Amino acid sequence: MSYVKSLKCTICQKEYDKDSGFFTCPDCGEKGILDVIYDYGQIKKVFNQGFLRENRDYSIWRYLPLLPVEKDHISKTLRVGWSPLLKSNKAVSIFPCKALYFKDDGQNPTQSLKDRASVIAAVKALESGYDTISCSSTGNAASSLAGNASRLGLKTVIFVPKRAPIGKLSQLLAFGARVFKVDGDYKAAYNLSKKAIEHYGWYNRNAAVNPYLIEGKKTVALEIAEQLDFKVTDWVIVSVGDGCTIGGVYKGFYDLLQLQMISHIPKIIGVQSIGCKPFFDAFHESRALEEVEELTIADSIAVGIPRNPVKGMNAVRLSYGTFVAVSDQEILEAMTELGKTEGIFAEPAAACSYAGYIRAIKEQIIKANESVCVIITGNGLKDTVNALKQFKEPILLKDNLEDLIKYINFRNEEEVNE
Numbered sequence: 001m002s003y004v005k006s007l008k009c010t011i012c013q014k015e016y017d018k019d020s021g022f023f024t025c026p027d028c029g030e031k032g033i034l035d036v037i038y039d040y041g042q043i044k045k046v047f048n049q050g051f052l053r054e055n056r057d058y059s060i061w062r063y064l065p066l067l068p069v070e071k072d073h074i075s076k077t078l079r080v081g082w083s084p085l086l087k088s089n090k091a092v093s094i095f096p097c098k099a100l101y102f103k104d105d106g107q108n109p110t111q112s113l114k115d116r117a118s119v120i121a122a123v124k125a126l127e128s129g130y131d132t133i134s135c136s137s138t139g140n141a142a143s144s145l146a147g148n149a150s151r152l153g154l155k156t157v158i159f160v161p162k163r164a165p166i167g168k169l170s171q172l173l174a175f176g177a178r179v180f181k182v183d184g185d186y187k188a189a190y191n192l193s194k195k196a197i198e199h200y201g202w203y204n205r206n207a208a209v210n211p212y213l214i215e216g217k218k219t220v221a222l223e224i225a226e227q228l229d230f231k232v233t234d235w236v237i238v239s240v241g242d243g244c245t246i247g248g249v250y251k252g253f254y255d256l257l258q259l260q261m262i263s264h265i266p267k268i269i270g271v272q273s274i275g276c277k278p279f280f281d282a283f284h285e286s287r288a289l290e291e292v293e294e295l296t297i298a299d300s301i302a303v304g305i306p307r308n309p310v311k312g313m314n315a316v317r318l319s320y321g322t323f324v325a326v327s328d329q330e331i332l333e334a335m336t337e338l339g340k341t342e343g344i345f346a347e348p349a350a351a352c353s354y355a356g357y358i359r360a361i362k363e364q365i366i367k368a369n370e371s372v373c374v375i376i377t378g379n380g381l382k383d384t385v386n387a388l389k390q391f392k393e394p395i396l397l398k399d400n401l402e403d404l405i406k407y408i409n410f411r412n413e414e415e416v417n418e
Helices: 040-044 049-053 059-065 117-126 140-151 167-176 184-198 215-218 219-227 246-258 277-282 309-318 327-344 348-362 380-387 401-417
Strands: 002-010 016-019 034-038 085-086 101-106 132-136 155-161 180-184 233-239 267-273 322-324 371-376
Touching: 059 180, 059 219, 085 219, 101 219, 117 132, 117 140, 117 215, 117 246, 132 140, 132 184, 140 155, 155 167, 155 184, 167 180, 167 380, 180 184, 215 219, 215 246, 219 246, 219 371, 233 246, 233 348, 246 267, 246 309, 267 277, 267 309, 267 348, 277 309, 277 322, 322 327, 322 348, 327 348, 327 380, 348 371, 348 380
Parallel strands: 101 371, 132 155, 155 180, 233 267, 233 371, 267 322
Antiparallel strands: 002 016, 002 034, 085 101
């Protein structure tokens, strides 16, 4: 059974019945995004560390008592979640802290953290009697929705900005989505999707509006805590676009604190690109978010008008964390370092979180005696075009050993001189 108690507006705090059908507060409009409120007293009776020790379902459904869905359709979904938590072997010695972990969500079914939200959307759509789901996306949310929906026999209609990477478009088409490429940025794609969803009556997967999707994203925090035996790190770092993912990270730790399963909520660092940093600017200037240009290679977080500003900002403020901003060059360098030192291939938006870790170490935001978990939100194969900007194309050689030896000697000398 679902332990959802009600839905609460993040602005005016008014509560609505869980079956009201509202996604946003009727009084506060689209900015009044609702929060899912649970009956923690009842959840405590069935959900604890003992429950998890006996649970052999290594997917997000192991946390079903903390999710807003019933169990009817969950056996049919893709296996989303329980991505590996990797303790750093080498990176931690280059940029030292007490302990460094990487939560590699690029190993989800469609290679991104967005699968956690999309599988919830697909199940909720089935529960509500829909046959079509729609959203706007810079790529990952769309491809994850298409994959998870197709598994459950649902149709998808996707709106992407014209800059959407070819890898993500390929996934969309492979999963049978009906794709519309909008001549403009993410704002234009979002606006058209909003109009189309209202006109055709499709199920709305836009995470900034649909309050249930953060509930899927929060499972990344539930897993981090469980994989650390509920001794959570001092800091958790994640890249930020709309504000939905970082909001979900906070919500997961908040749930566990209410259930007395962890001792504290980690301080959360949100990382943005210098070319698109509305959260960073608003946080450090103590003002409301304002629209900015989307000038970054990290397409998954290139969101000039965040649609979930309240939950995104609260995640940092309520956890006593901060926002940092990094350049595109820092992001590309972080991609290289992650691959070379830890064997993790991250797309630009995912590598952004590691670039943020490096900056936070250099600026002494994170101290040497503190532990850190960096969330890797998507696989590097999502955007190979930008990845190749950081790497040299391999030389073409003939089948001749002498030529190979000459080239290797030349490269070794070149590296010494560098």
